[in-house]
Amino acid sequence: MYNLLPLISLSALTGAAIIGQHPLIESSHSESPLISGPEEFVSSSSLQAHITKEGLLKRAKHLYKLAEQAIPEYNRPTRVIGSQGHLATLDYIYSTLAGLGDYYEISNQSFNAVVGNVFEWRLVLGDTEPESVLPFALSPPTPKNDAIFGPLVLVANDGCDESDYPANTKGAIALIKRGVCPFGQKSERAGRAGAIAAVIYNHEKGSMSGTLGQPSIFHVATYGISLEDAKLYIEKLKQGKIVPSSAYMDSIVYNAPTTNIVAQTKGGDPENCIMLGGHSDSVAAGPGINDDGSGSMTLLEVATHLTNYKVNSCVRFAWWSGEEEGLLGSTYYVSQLSTEDNMKIRLFMDYDMLASPNYAYQVYNATDAANPAGSEGLRDLYVQYYESHGKNHTFIPFDGRSDYQAFIENGIPGGGIATGAEGVKTTEEVAMFGGTAGDWYDPCYHQFCDTVQNLALDAWEFNSKLVAHSVATYALSLEGFPERVGIQAAAHLQPTLYRGHQLVM
Known part of the structure; x- marks a missing residue:
């Protein structure tokens, strides 16, 4: 498969897995594996029904407590890579997945991040x-x-x-x-x-x-x-x-050695995988509960409830490390894929910042004309969901600011949704979504105040249901979704101004 290792609880390691030395690690799963798998196939409505703001908020509160473990080092809560807050976050993600029984194959991928x-x-x-x-x-x-x-x-x-x-x-x-x-x-x-x-x-x-x-x-x-x-x-x-x-x-x-975590369903067609990801790290300045605690915890919540259902397409969840340093984890992951394993990924969905307090419902404007075929179909799935629920949406540039970039550069269709970062909300957007004109979508973006109090819970719940909808839709059927035909011929090759939140050109 792709160059990953089975993962044991990170807190039990002496540091070998985190320092990028790729040790041989024993596979570790739940002590109470599933006796038999689920019998019902996933549907959008059934998976969405599991998503509640109470469940999401519980995870956000726990994530903040994990960020507090970095206070002795940084004098503030943070989950920046290399910190105790981030190590604890990785351990929490892993232990949650491992506690779900035998539904997922859980792996890690260690690498050196600058x-x-x-x-x-x-x-x-x-x-x-x-x-x-x-x-x-x-x-x-x-x-x-x-x-x-x-x-x-x-x-x-x-x-x-x-x-x-x-x-x-x-x-x-x-x-x-x-x-x-x-x-x-x-x-x-x-x-x-x-x-x-x-x-x-x-x-x-x-x-x-x-x-x-x-x-x-x-x-x-x-x-x-x-x-x-x-x-x-x-x-x-x-x-x-x-x-x-x-x-x-x-x-x-x-160099700060760090780790991606990947969980793939054991059920579903392994030759046709849908993939989604969010990043597990924050900037050093704060705990990152919206950026990207909201996305990474949504993934964990959806992954938890997906275990109740059978899937036709395999589903692969990823929690990237080093996103804030320039999309390092996702870029490394894609760089390690063989041609064969690259072609098994039918699409990638990016979920970064889903609960900004001055939010807009934003959809990456990923067209097939400029990106791998299928990106526009994913974009339209989000649009149709917002419209069918009577919600407005806006398109935002697909310009390299999040972890989809390495995928589309390597021929894999991609897209995603967000609620905004440091961009200024317009009067037109206030009419569409409410909020305050002239303020950032997230006034605490990359700051100390990105805490649990920085979350728009209604928007987060709604967007998390949309994430569940996207997973259920493609996990049930990829009928009509474009087949992968190659890597370089389909790749997005136009240079972008960003790689992550920082300008690169």
Whole structure:
């Protein structure tokens, strides 16, 4: 099958499974396996009937208690990868699945995730500090985590090629325009040219930050500023003036071994699997009860109640790790699939943030014209559900911000629903869904206050029933859903601006 290992309770491990050494682990299932399997086939109405806000809320409250286990390390509840809060989350997911008897084959997949944290930063260009300055995620520190000094140098074009960097880049701070190539490539090019730091300015209105992605030994401390702030310096440099500057960044970039958890039904056609996933981790800043406690706990609730029913198509649930660091868990998972196992996955459904307090019912606008065939049919299933229940919905870009990305890049149809993150709710959306115009869909997105109190329970229950509907529909029958015809020919190949919540280009 796919490159996974049977999983024992994570709390019982000495760390081998978590540190990515792929130990040989004995299979561990419930002590009271099912005597016989269920007799009734799943239906949408029957599976939905099990989903209640009381059941979801109970899981959310428990998840917050797990996040509190990280307080001694982080001085706050969090489920960031590597923390005790996240390890406890993995153990809870596993133990819940193992307690369901012999319905699922439960596996883990350990891998090394790159994690970064920026503690302090400062950037002074000339005699001013740009108001819009932000550090890039996974940026290395300035040498010795101390202030450095050098002139500002304007890089030609978009800073994607070695020839864009003038000879006087060495010992200077490179000022680079956003565009064309990933931020990490720009930082690496600057470092190779001898720059001591890099500043990437936006090519459109607004401040900017993102991630450098996979670390390189040539990366330098990298900052983002707005076009408005950059114009002053660009003009001076074009006039031949010297802009003495300084940069300071105290940061770390390190490997944090972590684990995906996957549960696949033993029943159903193993050659035709439907798959769904959410991420088990949060950002370091908070407990992540909506992001993505809401999605991951919905999956656990649906997986629990699915055991009451037979399925025709195998169903595979996944709890990804390292999503907040750039979709690391899902990307690694797909990269390890053989061609044969890739082709067994008929579709992937992504469920990330289902209970935002200032919510909108959002559907990823996944069309077959731009994505693997079947993505649009999944999109339409969500639309039909909302419409049949008298609910409004909006389409949101299918732009790489969640764990569907690696699937569609590798020919697997995908889609999903959400309730919104940091985007600002419009007056038109207030008329459609209620709430507050001008506020974020989730005002606690990636913050300390993403707690149990941050959940819109009615929206969460409704969306969880929709998740149950999507599972039951395809678990019962894939009739009419497009057959997989290949990987590369069907893949979504257009570059995306995001990989997770961070800009990459």
